[in-house]
Each structure stands twice: as structure tokens, then as C-alpha cells.
Amino acid sequence: DAGVTQSPTHLIKTRGQQVTLRCSPKSGHDTVSWYQQALGQGPQFIFQYYEEEERQRGNFPDRFSGHQFPNYSSELNVNALLLGDSALYLCASSLLGGDYGYTFGSGTRLTVV
Amino acid sequence: GQQLNQSPQSMFIQEGEDVSMNCTSSSIFNTWLWYKQDPGEGPVLLIALYKAGELTSNGRLTAQFGITRKDSFLNISASIPSDVGIYFCAGPLFTGGGNKLTFGTGTQLKVEL
Numbered sequence: 001d002a003g004v005t006q007s008p009t010h011l012i013k014t015r016g017q018q019v020t021l022r023c024s025p026k027s028g029h030d031t032v033s034w035y036q037q038a039l040g041q042g043p044q045f046i047f048q049y050y051e052e053e054e055r056q057r058g059n060f061p062d063r064f065s066g067h068q069f070p071n072y073s074s075e076l077n078v079n080a081l082l083l084g085d086s087a088l089y090l091c092a093s094s095l096l097g098g099d100y101g102y103t104f105g106s107g108t109r110l111t112v113v
Numbered sequence: 114g115q116q117l118n119q120s121p122q123s124m125f126i127q128e129g130e131d132v133s134m135n136c137t138s139s140s141i142f143n144t145w146l147w148y149k150q151d152p153g154e155g156p157v158l159l160i161a162l163y164k165a166g167e168l169t170s171n172g173r174l175t176a177q178f179g180i181t182r183k184d185s186f187l188n189i190s191a192s193i194p195s196d197v198g199i200y201f202c203a204g205p206l207f208t209g210g211g212n213k214l215t216f217g218t219g220t221q222l223k224v225e226l
Contacts (some may be wrong), residue, residue, distance in 0.1 A: 033122045043201075044202075048212075102158065104156050
């Protein structure tokens with residue numbers, strides 16, 4: 001049973017560019033959350049998607065946007081990249097209303113130069 | 114916003130030692146979660162605590178939900194080399210739209226040479 005799959009694993013972008021990160025949730029999960037983890041810090045919640053809608057959002061600017069598809073997979077888009085956006089981006093899937101069975105992917109390491 | 118502080122920030126372990134770490138919050142949580150993150154991987158759930166005063170074990174790991182609901186503790190007995198990694202506490206925050214995890218600052222376990 002595949003867990004959470006994220007792509008790409010690593011990415012280098014230039015300031016001002018746009019990036020799209022992808023996530024396929026664990027089989028049976030219907031909710032996808034995205035987290036940003038800067039080096040040496042704990043993950044910070046970006047937003048959560050369920051039924052193709054954004055249900056909750058953390059303290060991130062509108063440059064961060066997302067989407068969930070009918071098959072529950074999700075994308076995270078970041079526009080006008082800043083150096084400070086360099087981080088590990090983690091996707092976590094879960095079953096809404098279930099216990100805290102969040103399953104995290106291995107993440108996408110984004111470097112902005 | 115809510116902040117979870119973990120201590121110690123890092124510690125060195127020798128094989129066979131017992132390890133203790135804690136997590137404190139400025140706010141009350143009704144659930145505490147402990148995760149471990151290995152290099153290049155996403156966090157993996159170790160233990161979930163649902164009731165104040167609860168003591169829960171998972172193999173050599175034991176975690177406690179503080180009586181005040183503002184802290185939690187994790188102990189590792191008879192540590193082994195594969196215990197090396199970063200340990201995060203996390204608390205879920207519910208809103209009408211869904212839930213999100215607030216992560217602690219992390220405790221990094223290293224092997225003492």
C-alpha cells in the first residue's frame with residue numbers, strides 16, 4: 001500500500017519564478033494538508049484541502065495557493081518566489097473525522113536562488 | 114499564535130542510555146502527538162495522547178500527557194543507534210472547517226562518539 005507520494009523530490013528555482021508541487025495521498029485518505037519546514041524548525045501549517053476546497057489556512061500569504069483534484073491528489077503553488085521560501089514542503093494526508101492518522105510524505109526540497 | 118517549546122534542543126546519547134524530553138505550550142491542548150523525523154523523510158507518528166494524565170507506551174517509548182494539558186513528556190529507554198533523529202511534539206487545533214497540527218521546535222538526538 002503506497003503511502004503519500006510527493007514530486008519532485010528536489011527543485012531549484014530563481015527568485016520571482018513560480019513553482020508547483022504535487023502530492024498523492026495515501027490510499028483511502030480524503031484530506032490533504034501542506035506544511036512548510038524551514039531548516040532546523042518544525043513544520044508550519046500552510047493549508048488543508050477536503051472535497052476540493054480549502055478548509056483551513058495558516059499564516060501564509062496569498063502567493064501560496066493550492067488545489068485538490070477529484071482523485072484527492074493535491075498541488076501547492078507558490079508565486080513570486082522569495083529566498084525565504086526555500087524549505088522542505090511536506091504533504092500529509094488523513095481521513096477527515098478519523099483519528100490523528102496523518103501520513104506524511106518525504107517532502108519536496110525547494111531551493112530559491 | 115500558539116507555540117510549542119521543546120527541550121532540550123539537542124542531546125547526545127550513548128547506546129543503552131535512557132532519554133527524556135519535554136514539550137510545553139502557552140495554550141491548552143486536548144491531544145498531544147509525538148513524531149520522529151529522520152533525515153530526508155517526513156515525520157512519523159510515534160505516540161498519541163488523548164487524556165490529561167495519560168501515560169502511553171509504544172515499545173521502548175513512553176509518553177505522558179501533562180495534568181495541566183499544557184505539557185507532555187517523551188521518554189526513550191535503552192536507546193539504540195536508530196533512535197537518532199529529530200523528535201517533534203504536536204498538538205491539533207480544531208476549527209469548524211477542519212484541523213491543523215502545531216509542531217514544536219524539535220529535539221535532535223545525536224550519537225555521542
